[in-house]
Amino acid sequence: MKKFWFVLSILVLVFFVSCGDSDDEETQQPADGNSETEENTEPEEKDDAGENQQDGEEQETEEETTDDNQEPQETGKILVAYFSYTGNTKLLAQYAAELLGADLAEIVPAQPYTAEDTEYNNPDCRARTEYNDPASRPAISGTIENMAQYDTVLIAHPIWYGDAPRIMDTFMESYDFSGKTLTTFCTSAQSPLGPSAENLKKFATSATWLESRRFEIGSSKEQVGEWLSSIGLAE
Ligand SMILES: Cc1cc2nc3c(=O)[nH]c(=O)nc-3n(C[C@H](O)[C@H](O)[C@H](O)COP(=O)(O)O)c2cc1C
Numbered sequence: 001m002k003k004f005w006f007v008l009s010i011l012v013l014v015f016f017v018s019c020g021d022s023d024d025e026e027t028q029q030p031a032d033g034n035s036e037t038e039e040n041t042e043p044e045e046k047d048d049a050g051e052n053q054q055d056g057e058e059q060e061t062e063e064e065t066t067d068d069n070q071e072p073q074e075t076g077k078i079l080v081a082y083f084s085y086t087g088n089t090k091l092l093a094q095y096a097a098e099l100l101g102a103d104l105a106e107i108v109p110a111q112p113y114t115a116e117d118t119e120y121n122n123p124d125c126r127a128r129t130e131y132n133d134p135a136s137r138p139a140i141s142g143t144i145e146n147m148a149q150y151d152t153v154l155i156a157h158p159i160w161y162g163d164a165p166r167i168m169d170t171f172m173e174s175y176d177f178s179g180k181t182l183t184t185f186c187t188s189a190q191s192p193l194g195p196s197a198e199n200l201k202k203f204a205t206s207a208t209w210l211e212s213r214r215f216e217i218g219s220s221k222e223q224v225g226e227w228l229s230s231i232g233l234a235e
Contacts, residue, residue, distance in 0.1 A: 075100075075151060075152040075181065075233055076150070076151025076152060077102075077103070077149055077150050077151055077152075078100045078101070078102035078103070078150065078151070078152040078153070078154070078233075079102060079103045079104075079105060079144070079147075079150040079152070079153045079154070080093050080096045080097040080100070080102045080103070080104050080105070080153075080154045080156065081093075081105045081106075081107055081144065081153060081154070081155055081156070081171065082104075082105075082106060082107060082155075082156035082157065083106070083107040083109075083156070083157045083158070083165060083167055083168060083171070084106070084156070084157075084158060085113055085118060085158060086158075088158065088187040088217045088218070089156050089157060089158050089186065089187045090106070092156065092185065092187060092215055092219060092224055093154075093156045095220075095221040095224040095225075096154055096156070096185070096224050096228065098221070099221070099224060099225050099228055099234055100154075100228065100233060100234060102152075102154070103150070105144050107140055107157075107167060107168070107171050108140065108141040108142060109138055109139070109140065109141065109167055110138070110139035110140060110141040111138070111139065113126065113127065114126075127160055127161075127165065128161065130165070130166040130167075131160060131161045131163065131165075131166065133166075136166045136169075137166065137167075137169060137170040137173065138165075138166055138167040138170055139170065140167065140170050140171060140174065143174065144175070147175045147176070148176075150180065151180060151181060152180065152181040152182070152233065153177065153180055153181075153182050154182075154183055154184070154185065154233075155168070155171070155172075155182065155183070155184045155185075155200065156184065156185050156186065157184070157186050157196070158186060158187055158188065159186050159187070159188035159189075159191045159193075159194065159196060159214070162191050162194045162195075162196075163194055163195055163196050163199060164184070164186065164196040164199060164200055168200060169199075169200075169203065172200055172203030172204060173203060177203075177204035177206075177207045178204065178206040178207060179206065179207070180204075180207050180208070181207065181208045181209075181210060182201075182204060182207045182208070182209050182210070183209065183210040183211065183212055183213075183231060183233075184196065184197045184200055184212040185212060185213045185214070185215060185224075185227070186212075186213075186214050186215070187214070187215050187216070187217055187219070188214060188216075188217075189217065191214075192214055193212055193213070193214040196212070196214075197209075197212035210231040210232070210233070211230070211231050213227045213231075215227075
């Protein structure tokens with residue numbers, strides 16, 4: 001009988017001990033719960049990360065904006081080179097140079113054009129003859145010193161017979177524009193940009209070309225500035 005009570009007390013003891021264990025397990029649950037809480041924190045962390053991402057995005061945007069703002073500086077040293085017979089293009093080239101803080105250089109024909117040379121309705125005038133001959137390269141007086149120093153070059157000209165005057169071909173062939181950022185702009189009585197930009201691009205295929213622009217005669221400095229902004233050269 002004593003043996004029976006002894007065995008029974010052992011069983012009772014074992015029972016309580018095992019209950020105690022399961023209590024411990026239950027106690028661990030909150031720990032799991034805590035880890036759930038941790039899990040709950042995770043999304044928050046993700047949210048934080050999301051926020052951080054947004055922050056990052058915002059920062060990127062800010063950086064981009066800053067980049068945009070800095071773009072004029074990133075363009076390095078800028079040259080505005082222009083040919084102008086009657087002064088319309090010259091005025092806009094001056095505006096561009098002022099707006100960009102750029103150097104300004106005139107493309108001067110070695111043999112200046114006369115009124116006779118540029119009689120639009122005379123099919124035999126010099127300007128028309130040059131236009132008709134794709135190999136024509138009217139000579140330029142002087143050279144631009146140290147073209148290598150310029151990272152960006154704006155090339156300006158009037159429209160003659162729907163295109164850039166041949167002297168612009170001479171100009172393009174006179175320098176190595178590889179690696180530079182280039183664009184052209186022109187003035188005309190009514191013709192559009194036409195093939196002028198594409199034709200000049202052929203002389204510097206390894207340059208980075210920005211979108212060209214044709215201006216009406218008498219366009220304002222503000223209009224020039226808007227174009228410069230639109231192609232990322234000015235704010
Ligand atoms: C020889 C010659 C050809 C021209 N051909 C055109 C033409 O095809 N289309 C046009 O709209 N204007 C034409 N024009 C007008 C000029 O493009 C316009 O007056 C331009 O603004 C002149 O610029 P500049 O003063 O810088 O020389 C021509 C002018 C000249 C002298």
